Amino acid sequence: MNNFPFLILLLLIPLAGSILVGYLGRDRSNETLAKQTALATAVLEFVVAIIMLIAYKPDGPRLQFTTSFGWIDSLGVKFSVGVDGIAIVMIGLVGLLVPIVMIASWHRDSLGDDTNEPGSEDEIAPPKGSVSRMFAWILLLEVFMVGVFAATDVFLFYVLFEVMLVPMYFIIGAYGSAKRRAAAMKFFIYSLVGGLVMLASVIGLYVISRQQLGNATFSWDALRQLDLSHTQQMWLFLGFFVAFAIKAPLVPFHTWLPKAGAEAPIAGGLLLIGILDKVGTFGFLRYCLPLFPWASQKIAPLVLVLAVIGIFYASFQAIGEKDIKRFVTYTSIAHFGFIALGIFAFTTTAGVGAVLYMVNHGIATGLLFLIVGMVIRRGGSRNIADYGGLFRVAPILSGLFLLASLAALALPGTNSFVSEFLVLIGAYATVPVFTIIASVGIVFSAIYALWIFQRAATGPESALVVARKKVFGDLNKREIGVLTPLVILIFAIGIYPKPVLDIITPSVEATLQIDVGVHDPAPTIAKPAALSINGGAK
Template sequence: MSNFPFLLLLTLVPLVGAIVVAVMGRERSNEDSAKKIAVGFGLIELALAIWMFFSFNPDGDRLQFVTSMNWISPLGVKFALGADGIALLMIVLIALLVPIVMIASWNRESLGDEVNEPGSLDPERAPAGTRAQMFAWILLLEVFLVVVFAATDVFLFYVAFEAMLIPTYFLIGGYGSSQRRPAATKFIIYSLVGGLIMLGSVIGLYVVSKDQLGEPNFDWTALQGLDIPASTQTWLFFGFFIAFAIKAPLVPLHTWLPKSGGEAPVGVGVLLVGVLDKVGTFGFLRYCLSLFPEASQRWAPLVLVLAVVGIIYGAFQAVGEQDMKRLVTYTSIAHFGFIALGIFAFTTQAGAGAVLYMFNHGIATGMLFLVVGMVVARGGSRRVNDYGGIFVVAPWLAGFFFIAGLASLALPGTNSFVSEFLVLLGSFGTEPVFTIIATVGFVFAAIYVLWLVQRTLHGPPSLLVEERKKFFGDLSKRELGILTPLVALIFFLGVYPQPVLNVINPAVEATLQNDVGIPDPGAPPYADQNGGGQ
């Protein structure tokens, strides 16, 4: 099945779905039908992604399911797609979360999207369009995300990287809370600045490839063979790195995320922290390390400093945050510090842990965002201190909230623990100081998660919960259907992550050994060439 056009179909299915749903959703009389069709296209996409995952051969070619067509021939640009184990996992993640997000966001009230500032309601604020039109934007975003992860042409990657800003901007600015427009504007400014800086490096690659190959070439594999001088590598590296650091986000380029995640509809927030941010960390692996290996190693200490600062800073901010939606975004900033640490530690174990963390974070934090939205929908407030005693009035909701919190703090037995353990274990051999500092993040994670759980779930019901008791029904069948698959994945990958690691490991090894040129990145520094101790 390596020649089956999975990636082309995964691009076309949500594109067709977005067009159909956008046309149908213009009429409110068709909204329910349009929403069902949107979910149908999302489920077809998920089925294709799962089929592709099980058709992938970990022992086969590095890039599989390759599709290539001429696009802009004079510039050497092709519409070229291909997936290694890393891209495959990210595509499965977006295909999994999109139908879940649409079902969870079925009505404006489902996840408390009408709740604005913490503790306030604005029932007169009207969204920009129907829910069906919102689903159409989500499907369009899925198109560009699939292309971003699957592109093997750097110019195509850049186009998709910029194009995905359009649906994201309208999803935040059109359907978010009262401060949605400033949040969407901040998001687009940060992203566009990063994209323009990256464009400079894309043009630089065009010039270098034309000089060395005799004609311009944006093929990712061909660009890996260029002999780029160290000084030039540094400039090109930072052009890509800054754009990816904004998207990831790394401190101090992170400030757009709490604002955007806090003001976006909860479902869109799930996609922001669950998938869209992964474009940055994916870019580190696919482009920074592979195309600019010398610059990546030279500037790794700077990235590691930013990573551990992000771990501690994100945790501190989460501890003191009252707005539950913003709190989740700060936890993500801390988690992305662990991912960056694993990538720039340059060991196979840490790199595999980082990629697994990218997938597991999308599941665990996506679930946490969803249950926060369900609580907000019932309580009419985003403020942590307004809640208490939810276990008394809605035990199933509280139970799923508790599981999501435990996964977020990386409790052993949950998927996040495996990821963090691999990152720290793999990083210690090459970067012991940064790894030791990063372990402090474990302590802070326990503080902010257990503090959130204690304040909201335990004790007697708060005044707000008592006043709105009639709204605090327990989980509906629809909500149970949304959350149960995520819980199953949290525990399955926490106990048995090997099937996913089997897909990840060859891609990480190829990146570090073939692209970066590290002979044995999995070995500790005291091992000799044969793997024995000195």
């Protein structure tokens, strides 16, 4: 099935669904039908993604399910897509989270919390847009998210990297909380500026490819063959790095995320933290390391410093945060510090752990963000101090809140533990000092994860909980159905991660050993039988 056009299908399904749902949503009498159509589209996309995952061969060619046809022939631009083990697991995560956020946002009152930051005044009235229109934007966003992970033409990647800002801008700006417009604008400007910096490097690669190859090209595979000087590598690397560091987000490029994540509706915030942020770390692996191996190693110490600073800075911010949604965004920034550590440690074990961390973060933090949204919807406040005693009125919700908190601190048996352990044990072989310092950050993750749960769920019932006890209640069937897949995956990957590791490992090995050319001193992860990285050799 390697010749089956899975990726084209995965792009066309949500695109067609977005157009159809947008058309149906024009008439409010078709609201239910439009939502059902959107969910059916998302489920179909997930099914196709699972079939593609099953058909993927870890011991096969490096890039699989490739499709390429002319797009802008005069510039050598092709519409080329293909996946390796890193990209395919990220596309699988996209397929999983989109139907989940749709079901979680099925009713109008679940789109946003209609509150502002604690202690501040509302800026504008709560949003009034229809759910179906937001679903249309989500499906359009899904097209670009799948495309950005699948693109094997650098110009195509750049275009998708930029245009995926548009659906998220409208999701935040039209359906978020009271300060949604300012948050959407900050998100858009930061990401757009990063993309424009990357464009300069994309143009630079194009010019150099014409000089060295005779024909200018944006092909990722062809650009890996370029013989770039150290100076060229450094300048071109920095253009890509700035864009990816903003998207990731690494400290100090992170300032847009707390605002955007807090003001976005629950669906938008989950996709922002669970998927869009991963485009940055994916970009490090797909573009920075293979295209600029020397520069990546030279800049690595600086990146590691930023990663460690981010772990501690974000942990301290999370511990003192009053806004429960901003709390989740800061925990994500801390987790991205570990992902960056794994990528720039340049060992197979740490790299595999970083990719697995990207997947696990989307699952575990997705669960936490959904639960936080359910708490806010019941209490009508984002202020952590307003809550207390949730266990007395909503024991199932509180129990899952505890599970999400434990997964956030990487408790053994949960999926986050596997990825964090791999990052640390792999990074210690090459950067022991940074690894030891980062390990201390785990203590602070335990503090902020358990502190938020203690303040919100334990102790006597707060005045707000008492006043709204009639509307609090425990999880309903729809909410249980939304959370159950994520709970299952947290334990499934935590107990038996081998199927995912078997997919990821060959691609990480190819990136580090063939593209970067680094020696791997760390113990290697057990690889699938007859491991092959055909098609990766230069």
